[in-house]
Amino acid sequence: MSLVDLMSMAKPNLETRDRVLSRLKTKELVNCYQCIKCTSGCTALKLLELKPHEIMKLVNLGFVDELPTSDIIWTCATCLKCVQRCPQKASPYHVIIALRNLAVEKEAKVPETYLKIVSQILETGLAEPPQKIVTKKMETVDRECLQLPKIKAPKESFQTAFMKAMEER
């Protein structure tokens, strides 16, 4: 191997890199020239230390082995600011999603919240469950007392389709 990271003695894994790239619609999405605009504006950077430009560079160099198992890829808030602002029409967001899918494929540790969301979608068909809210008059109300119709559980065909889509990913 012609390239070694002397800090961790890690070597690039071009095979995994190709698997990430194959998940992206165009190679343009990793074509980054490190202007750092994505990281400067990253919603997840201040609290969670997500540096999208670093992920782009690691993928480009082929240092991808640690990424699917690291927690950092799950910190992305998917606000899509990086996609919109990138002057090279690259997309750290799409790369991060590809890495997340790779993590699931490798059966790496997926944060519980995500698993919760998945099971919730399967059960209710909603990513966000109906919540109680507080009105201006400080009354707590829910759908029932507002006489809104009950949300029906999704059909079985939806669940099958959803599971199938997840497996295909």
Added chain:
Amino acid sequence: MARIGVYVCHCGLNIAGVVDVTKVAEYAKTLPDVVTAKHYTYMCSEPGQRLIQDDIKADKLDRIVIATCSPRMHEETFRKAVAEAGLNPYLTEIVNLREHVSWAHTHEPEKATEKAKALVRMGVARARLLEPLQKRKVSVEKSVLILGGGIAGIQSSLDLANAGFKVYLVEKAPSIGGRMAQLDKTFPTLDCSACILTPKMVDVAKHKNITLMTNAEVTGVEGFVGNYNVTILKRPRYVDAKKCVGCEACTKVCPVKVPDKFNENLTERRAVYVYSAHAVPKIAIINPENCLRLKTKKDVCGKCQTVCEPKAINFEQQPESVQVKVGGIIAAVGSEVFDATRMAELGYGRFKNVISNMEFERISDASGPTKGKILTPKDGKTPKTIAFIQCVGSRDKRFHEYCCRVGCMVTLKQAILAREKIHEPVRIFICYIDMRAFGKGYDEFYRRARDMDIDFIAGIPSEIHGTPDGSLHFDVYDKGTNKLLEIHPDMIVLGTGLVPNKDLERISSLFHAARSADGFLLEAHPKLRPLESAVAGVFLAGACQGPKDIPDTVAQASGAAAKAIDLLSSGEIELEPLKAVVDKDLCSGCRICESICPFVAIEMKTEKVKGEERLRADVIEVVCQGCGACSSACPTGAIKIQQYNNKQVVTQVQAALNETCVEGGK
């Protein structure tokens, strides 16, 4: 019986590295009528050319086939060599083994060799049918039209005028000077822009060989290289240029105030105004869209008329159309600055203290809105922190993919100017992606900025935030320290790049001059013919060909002038004989060729045949560019391109399809 010589070029290893040139030469020998076939390292070199010339004499060759690089590269070289040996130069056929074979099929040497053989076979088949042609000479007009009076147009005009050529310099604005007139200092020497430009502007106005037309534009171009007829529309100034003394008394009484474009809309001017402090010609002009009297077409206001002592104001002036004959044209219409409002995240247009680098130039300029003091536009205070943000609109696939080539140096210069002009402590940040200081003395200039305690941050902010109290701030991640920094500048200068002039669309269609993918005018060859457009006699100078700084613009302008002198100095030019010709007996007068010709080279003429009037197409030879569109469209086959007639092309196709059909056309 033709006597054909075939010459296969190695082009070093460019061709020979892939194609088996010995095999190709051996194969050529087996083709009918081929008397000799040879291969050599560089056919275009002096010994290579001599090889052909000696064979022409010794073997009495009458057709030459050269299998080498693209004809665009060396066809002319070989034609000259063949002519020197006494053969008509148009009896030469070029077979392209480099671009069409070795470069295209680098990894398949065997197949490439087979393709090379096939192409040589086709070339030989065609060569047999070539006919001798003669070049035609036409006289040329020893004058030049120059479009645009910026530094490029000024330099070209002066060079041509000093060489004794008549120059018509047409400028759209009321004064010449262009973008450079708006600048304060110039990198990398910090010369004052006006000090080096205004003497040249005055020289242009005074030169006996230059006819200067400001507030004018070219509306029509007809003719061909050496003999262009140009129509120029001189818009009315509503001020008599001969009477006006430039006292500016009128500008003080005019009641209409509008943003001043010369000061990048940072100040206001009147409806009647003098373009700038250094304007050439320094005479007033009334903008008919602003003036109350001209706008309403009623007998109102007229204050300027009452104060004007020389009685120069004339509301009755009409547009004037002027016709000039010129031999060559230089397009020097320059570029525009990127409109940063298109990049919403930077807040330009929403926040007053976020300015473009062109606005900074005006603020820094001694004749600008603040008389050269660096003050914030919103509150007129001296900034304590200034931030520059690079690559705004350039190197950005959403707007312009190219590098603007001036942004880095402009920002370094402006940072240095800010440091020198502000005597109180001020922090200066430059947020950049790559710092490109590539020219002579440019990296030294970068060093100078670093020595002046300017902070360079390798990173671009994602967005600029404004707070209700009017202050600005942004976050930027610095590559050097791996820290997310928050900066609160009092003024933010955007490194806006150069973009194609809006007029280029009209201008390119006026001259049939093509544009490249980036929107600028396209040069004939990116390396070897950067000063010419693909249209003969139309040259390019300055930023209309691509973003450029002043040194490059001046160099290109002088180069374009030299090219025009080269074209016109002898008083006549040779025209390629590869033109369309009409077989009058076959022409049915259907007018399809007339409608299809992109150069308007076909004229329909009525002729009397046996007492009957018949319509016939006729080719204006000097206008025809030999593109062949008419020939392929003609339903009766009456119109043909010399050297590419049906027989010659069909024979070549037959030779391509059938290895045994090498007799071709016999």
